[in-house]
Amino acid sequence: MKRENNFEKIEVNGKNREYLFRAPHVDKKYPLLILLHGGLENSVDIEKSTGMSLLARKEGFAVVYPNAINGRWNDGREVLKEKYDDVLFISRLIDNILNSYNIDSKRVYACGLSNGGMMVHRLSAELSHKLTAIASVAGNMPKSVGDNFSIEREISALIIHGTEDPIVPYNGGEVKSNLQGLVLSARETAMKYVNANRCSKIPKIEWLNKESMDKCKVKLEKFSKGKRGTEVFFYTVENGGHCWHGTSKPYPSSIVGNYCRDINVSELILNFFKTH
Numbered sequence: 001m002k003r004e005n006n007f008e009k010i011e012v013n014g015k016n017r018e019y020l021f022r023a024p025h026v027d028k029k030y031p032l033l034i035l036l037h038g039g040l041e042n043s044v045d046i047e048k049s050t051g052m053s054l055l056a057r058k059e060g061f062a063v064v065y066p067n068a069i070n071g072r073w074n075d076g077r078e079v080l081k082e083k084y085d086d087v088l089f090i091s092r093l094i095d096n097i098l099n100s101y102n103i104d105s106k107r108v109y110a111c112g113l114s115n116g117g118m119m120v121h122r123l124s125a126e127l128s129h130k131l132t133a134i135a136s137v138a139g140n141m142p143k144s145v146g147d148n149f150s151i152e153r154e155i156s157a158l159i160i161h162g163t164e165d166p167i168v169p170y171n172g173g174e175v176k177s178n179l180q181g182l183v184l185s186a187r188e189t190a191m192k193y194v195n196a197n198r199c200s201k202i203p204k205i206e207w208l209n210k211e212s213m214d215k216c217k218v219k220l221e222k223f224s225k226g227k228r229g230t231e232v233f234f235y236t237v238e239n240g241g242h243c244w245h246g247t248s249k250p251y252p253s254s255i256v257g258n259y260c261r262d263i264n265v266s267e268l269i270l271n272f273f274k275t276h
Contacts (some may be wrong), residue, residue, distance in 0.1 A: 008020075008021055010089075010092055010093060010096050010143050012088055012089045013084070013088070014039075015065070015084070017067070017069075017093070018066075018067045018190055019043065019064050019066040019067060019093060020043040020044070020064070021063075021064050021065075022047075022056065022062060022063045022064075022065075024056065024057050024130075025057070025066045027102075028102070030061060031060070031061050031107035031108070031109065031273065032061070032064065032097060032098075032104075032107065032108045033052070033061050033062065033063045033109045033110075033111065033270075033273065034066065034090065034093070034094070034108070035047075035050070035052055035054055035064070035112065035116075036066060036068075036073060036111070036113070036115075036116030036117070036120060037065065037115075037116050038112075038113040038114035038115050038116050038117075039071060039073070039114055039115035040071040040072070041071060042071060043066065045149070046065055046116070047065050048246050048250075049175075049244060049248050050265070050266050051247050051248065051266055052266050052270075055266050055267065056270065059270050061270065062097075062101065062103065064097060066089065066090065066093060066145045068084075068115075069084050072089075073086050073116060073118070073209065074086045074138065075119040075122050075142055075145070076118070076142045076145040077118070077142045077143075077180075077181030077182070078144055078179065078181065084156065085125065086122075087122060087126045089233055090110070090127065091130065092101075094108060106132065106271040107273075108131055108132055109131065109133050109135075110123050110131055110134045111134060111135035111158075111275045112135075112136060112137070112139060113137045113138060113244055114138050114139050114167065116139065117136035117137050117138060117139020118136070118138065118139040118140065118141065118142050118145075118168075118183065118253075120134050120136045120144050121134075121136060121139070121141040121142065121149075121189070121192075122142070124151055124155055124157070124193075125149055125150065127152060128151040128152045128154075128155045128238070130151050131153060131155055132273075132276060133157065133158070133272065133273055133276040134155060134157050134214060135157070135158040135159075135160070135268075135269045135272060135273070136157075136158075136159055136189070137160045137161075137171075137244055137265055137269075138160070138161055138162065138167070138243065138244075140161065140168055140170075140183035140185065140186055140188075141183060141184045141189040142182070142183055142184075143172075143181075143182040143184055144181075144182075146177050146184045146189070146237050148191055149196065153197045154230045155193070155197070156197070156231050156276040157190070157193040157197075158232075158268065158269060159186060159189055159190045159232070159234045160235040160237065160245070160263075160265060161235070161236065161237065162216075162236075162239070162240025162241050162242065162257060163236060163238050163257070164240060164241055165242045165257060166241060166256065166257050166259060167242040168242060169185075170185065171184070171185045171186075172184050172188060174256065175274065186236065187234070190221075190223075190232055190234040193232045194226075194232045197227055197230040197231075198227045199223040199224060199225055199226035199230065199231065200223060200224060200225045201223070201233070203221035203222050203225075204221070204222040204224070205219065205220070205221055206220040206222070207219055207220075207221060208262045208263055211260075211261035211262050213261075214260055215239055215252060215258055216238055216240050216258055216260040218236065218237050218238070218260065218262045219234075219235070219236045219238065220233060220234070220235050221233070221234040221235075222234075235263070237260050237263075238259055240257065240259075240260045241256045241257015241258045242257055243255040243256055243258075243260070245259060245260040245262075246259075246260065246262075246264030246266070247266055
């Protein structure tokens, strides 16, 4: 099996699609984490800002960072001009990596930020048979996806969203960026997974506030007892902005809002995927 760390390409509908692959230094089958960048970003941006590669290597995960065409994922919102088949791209990407590397096919995970997080919800709806669990950060479910949301196979989910997100509103509505389009609220997004997985509607609640100077605190609602042991973790970052909290700050707070130091999103996601 190959053990490289570089850019690779596959052809999808006549176009070369590129992704950055990082493999762990292990000799056994390892899980795969797919991390989708935000709108107008790329694979290098999201790798750097999240610090995911270093953490994943320590935990024995491979990470793949796909690139969207023109920096935008076709997440299902009708206003998007890009109509490239990104579901097919991710599906073939998974197949290609499974055939080329020593991946555990039962442990394939997807996560994303903003536009990438929205794309993850579309993948849940259309590729749940290939995914084990998902995580979405500051990326509520597009209304067009949520209107008829269903999953072929139960899939655990982790949702993180800030109440003061200036771009993707916590309470849903129109996205405040040049991508625009309508999204569900963060809670509606989480409940789509709670209902699809048949989890208990009564969550266990925890509060996280280890850094009192960051002007925010985090509420975690754990919905458990889903079919096949699935769970939904819903993190509300009170006074939090449009951020991958707890890591580097690639954009100023004047644009994306408040960064929260009570959590490290990369660590939360890896820990969630390790147990699902």
